[in-house]
Amino acid sequence: MRFLWIVVGAMLAAVAAEGVLRLLPVSMPLQRTSNVERWPLQNTEPHTPYSYSLGWSMRNAHRGVTNNYGHVAPFDFRAHSHPVVVVGDSFVEALMNDYGDTLQAALGRRIGAPQGVYGLGVSGLSASDYVAMARLARDEFEPRAAVVVVVDGDLSESLIARRGSYHLVEESGHLRLAYDPVRVDSLATRVRKAIGELSLHRYFQVNLQFAPENLLTMRAHPDVAAHQAASPLDTARQRRVVDWFLDELARGFGIAPSCVALLLDSDRYAIYGPELATPRKDAPDARRYLIEEASRRGYRVRDLDPVFRERFARDHIRFDHYPIDRHWNGVGHRVAADEAYRLLFGEDTGGRSACAAPGGA
Amino acid sequence: MLFNSYEFLFLFLPATLAGFFVLSGVRRFRIAAAWLALASIFFYGYWNPRYVALLLGSIAVNFGAGMGILRARADGRLRTAHRILVVAVVADLATLGYFKYANFFVENLARLASVDIDIARIVLPIGISFFTFTQIAYLVDTYHGKVRETGFLPYTLFVTFFPHLIAGPVLHHAEMMPQFASRETYRFRLDNFVLGLAFLCLGLFKKVVLADGIQPFVSPVFEAKPGYPLSALEAWGGVLAYTLQLYFDFSGYSDMAIGLSKMVNVDLPLNFNSPYKAANIADFWRRWHMTLSRFLRDYLYIPLGGNRKGTVRRYVNLMLTMMLGGLWHGAGWTFIVWGTLHGLYLIVHQFWGRLRERWGMAVPANASSMGAIASGTLTFISVVVAWVFFRATSLDAAWRVLRGMVGMNGAALPQEWRPLVDWTGLFTFGNLEQFGGTYQLAWVALLLLVVWLCPNSQTLIGRLSHGVVVRGHPRWSWMALGALGFGALLLAAINGSRGSSEFIYFNF
Numbered sequence: 001m002r003f004l005w006i007v008v009g010a011m012l013a014a015v016a017a018e019g020v021l022r023l024l025p026v027s028m029p030l031q032r033t034s035n036v037e038r039w040p041l042q043n044t045e046p047h048t049p050y051s052y053s054l055g056w057s058m059r060n061a062h063r064g065v066t067n068n069y070g071h072v073a074p075f076d077f078r079a080h081s082h083p084v085v086v087v088g089d090s091f092v093e094a095l096m097n098d099y100g101d102t103l104q105a106a107l108g109r110r111i112g113a114p115q116g117v118y119g120l121g122v123s124g125l126s127a128s129d130y131v132a133m134a135r136l137a138r139d140e141f142e143p144r145a146a147v148v149v150v151v152d153g154d155l156s157e158s159l160i161a162r163r164g165s166y167h168l169v170e171e172s173g174h175l176r177l178a179y180d181p182v183r184v185d186s187l188a189t190r191v192r193k194a195i196g197e198l199s200l201h202r203y204f205q206v207n208l209q210f211a212p213e214n215l216l217t218m219r220a221h222p223d224v225a226a227h228q229a230a231s232p233l234d235t236a237r238q239r240r241v242v243d244w245f246l247d248e249l250a251r252g253f254g255i256a257p258s259c260v261a262l263l264l265d266s267d268r269y270a271i272y273g274p275e276l277a278t279p280r281k282d283a284p285d286a287r288r289y290l291i292e293e294a295s296r297r298g299y300r301v302r303d304l305d306p307v308f309r310e311r312f313a314r315d316h317i318r319f320d321h322y323p324i325d326r327h328w329n330g331v332g333h334r335v336a337a338d339e340a341y342r343l344l345f346g347e348d349t350g351g352r353s354a355c356a357a358p359g360g361a
Numbered sequence: 362m363l364f365n366s367y368e369f370l371f372l373f374l375p376a377t378l379a380g381f382f383v384l385s386g387v388r389r390f391r392i393a394a395a396w397l398a399l400a401s402i403f404f405y406g407y408w409n410p411r412y413v414a415l416l417l418g419s420i421a422v423n424f425g426a427g428m429g430i431l432r433a434r435a436d437g438r439l440r441t442a443h444r445i446l447v448v449a450v451v452a453d454l455a456t457l458g459y460f461k462y463a464n465f466f467v468e469n470l471a472r473l474a475s476v477d478i479d480i481a482r483i484v485l486p487i488g489i490s491f492f493t494f495t496q497i498a499y500l501v502d503t504y505h506g507k508v509r510e511t512g513f514l515p516y517t518l519f520v521t522f523f524p525h526l527i528a529g530p531v532l533h534h535a536e537m538m539p540q541f542a543s544r545e546t547y548r549f550r551l552d553n554f555v556l557g558l559a560f561l562c563l564g565l566f567k568k569v570v571l572a573d574g575i576q577p578f579v580s581p582v583f584e585a586k587p588g589y590p591l592s593a594l595e596a597w598g599g600v601l602a603y604t605l606q607l608y609f610d611f612s613g614y615s616d617m618a619i620g621l622s623k624m625v626n627v628d629l630p631l632n633f634n635s636p637y638k639a640a641n642i643a644d645f646w647r648r649w650h651m652t653l654s655r656f657l658r659d660y661l662y663i664p665l666g667g668n669r670k671g672t673v674r675r676y677v678n679l680m681l682t683m684m685l686g687g688l689w690h691g692a693g694w695t696f697i698v699w700g701t702l703h704g705l706y707l708i709v710h711q712f713w714g715r716l717r718e719r720w721g722m723a724v725p726a727n728a729s730s731m732g733a734i735a736s737g738t739l740t741f742i743s744v745v746v747a748w749v750f751f752r753a754t755s756l757d758a759a760w761r762v763l764r765g766m767v768g769m770n771g772a773a774l775p776q777e778w779r780p781l782v783d784w785t786g787l788f789t790f791g792n793l794e795q796f797g798g799t800y801q802l803a804w805v806a807l808l809l810l811v812v813w814l815c816p817n818s819q820t821l822i823g824r825l826s827h828g829v830v831v832r833g834h835p836r837w838s839w840m841a842l843g844a845l846g847f848g849a850l851l852l853a854a855i856n857g858s859r860g861s862s863e864f865i866y867f868n869f
Binding site: 002005006008009010011012013014056059204207208209317 | 800842854857
């Protein structure tokens, strides 16, 4: 009986915590759609509420509702509407910013078509997923131009098989895109979904990144070994990923490489102070190769590192939610949007942008 | 092993408690005490096994010296007892001096003599200040004939008892050894267990949520680059954040220590009593780190002569006590300045009190609320200013912060506030890199409200004790146990989400 009363006490405390957390902006990630054929274009359930907050104190809270394609935008996307598409991972998904503070919103303002730029960002994507996204975007929207945000890890993670993601496999000396499906509609999935509705569970799992195995291994923080520098072997493999990526990307979008802008993020913390530099997951040599090779093939490329450095030296304003979150803040997104505009529609095109919409920018 | 870590909360503590209560349950009291002592030594060794020998050696030497003093006193050989006391205390202070002050002494000597002396950096064994002081008190009281218990096991447990070993409270043998010798200690008592867990959870909350929550605003100010001009808002924001962090960190640790101890039916003395509500600086020292204040009074201030040798000697004794109290916290000029400042505050307070008496202006018991608020505010600001030296890594760094606090680098507000207050035309705005904006302001304001308006831990737990544990049915206590266990898990997970976070007083 004593044990029973202890359990009852713990349950009551959990119920009280659930009640309190329901009033607070606990992270509620986007709900992944069961329609695997259209993934990652239709990544999450359409018209579904989500909330974002960071860490134990639920900082930088944002709430919203996904649009008809399950993406984060205050308007619905229209099929075959020839938009400019912005592809990337959580940087483009940008749950940590208001929509107005995103690359896609800023670029839309710059080209005078606020609803003419579609952000197709999905957390956790890598270069291999970007190509899959490009192909689906071509069939669905027929984009006239594209911006792809490449961040650290995009090349190395393309080689890792992850459930529910595209990755590259070696086949007869060539790289081939493969998809590792998630099991949907199983009982376990439904139970997980039901538990996922609980704020207490989401607080533990998303905000605190707590897993029961942390208790067993007595490991305080799950991200201790998250960043490991690339080895020479990784470098060679990542260069092959670059070749494959550049072969497939413009073809995937169905547009000329000159209408695809590649924006390469940098280690911004290293700009704020050398002691804050983080080991890179993608080999610096592979990153350099991507810049050189993409330029050679006619893509519009911008390494954002010197851009960020110059702006930081001038304004001393940071481009991210330092020190709690490396994702770009509104300033970082505006810098990226300015560069994307220059590459696709501005002075870098010599005034002869081939990507402009009929009758406009 | 930190009190707020997974390994402590979910491995060490359950195993230690289980062993203790099982052995107590089968009436193996001495083995239960030995188990607790062994667990405490393991707890100490988990941090760095090399210093276990130092701890055990210190215990053996001091216990042996204590027995020698007792025997000499019993035989009427007081001079021998005195000699043993002096030798043992000198040995204690020499050990503490070597580990804690050798680097400081040599560095300053080298600077004075303008020579390069290269000595290896000596690592400070954790808790050495605490276990040295408790044992010196034991020796002095043995010499004065105040020690009754002579068992080695209770003594070892008194020194090593894991709840207080690393960062206090500073214990007195007279309040601890009888508890370890009492059979009442060796049984499971649900009421004590629940109250102990409640103290532990409250301490965890103070540390994990409040102290670590406000901590990110401290370092940017105290570790700003030397050339950076700290504005008044940045400097005050950082210093107030530290003022609150230090209080919640240390009082949180003390609450956890009290709670852990209570779970095994041992009462530790309280260490805090709402210090930031103090009406004057003497009152502050009666409320802040109360066990250290008691130690400094009983074993330093009073032996120096206290207030028995005239006004001037009284002030000198006060100043010496506070300076040495500062030095006890750490080997550095910043700590000496911090202690000196508090010595000065106390002298001014005493001098002012004497003047008022002489002028017939003694403070009535029912002093006006305005007067109390003014006095309390002055005390708080004085304490905050002194904390600058306590936290700064050098005197230069402290001056930089103080210059910012008095507005020598301007008093600009952050740009984000421009839309709110620009219409007044009173303020300038700037890019305040070391200020966390509205978020920091909210944290500081909230925690100030907590320290000024909320009841302290002992009051809160007293209410729980009265409401649930004493008046309620035992099932309420079991349910409280479950609820508190869930609370501990939640707080440990919050702590784990940020990596480990040490307690500030581990450095002393």
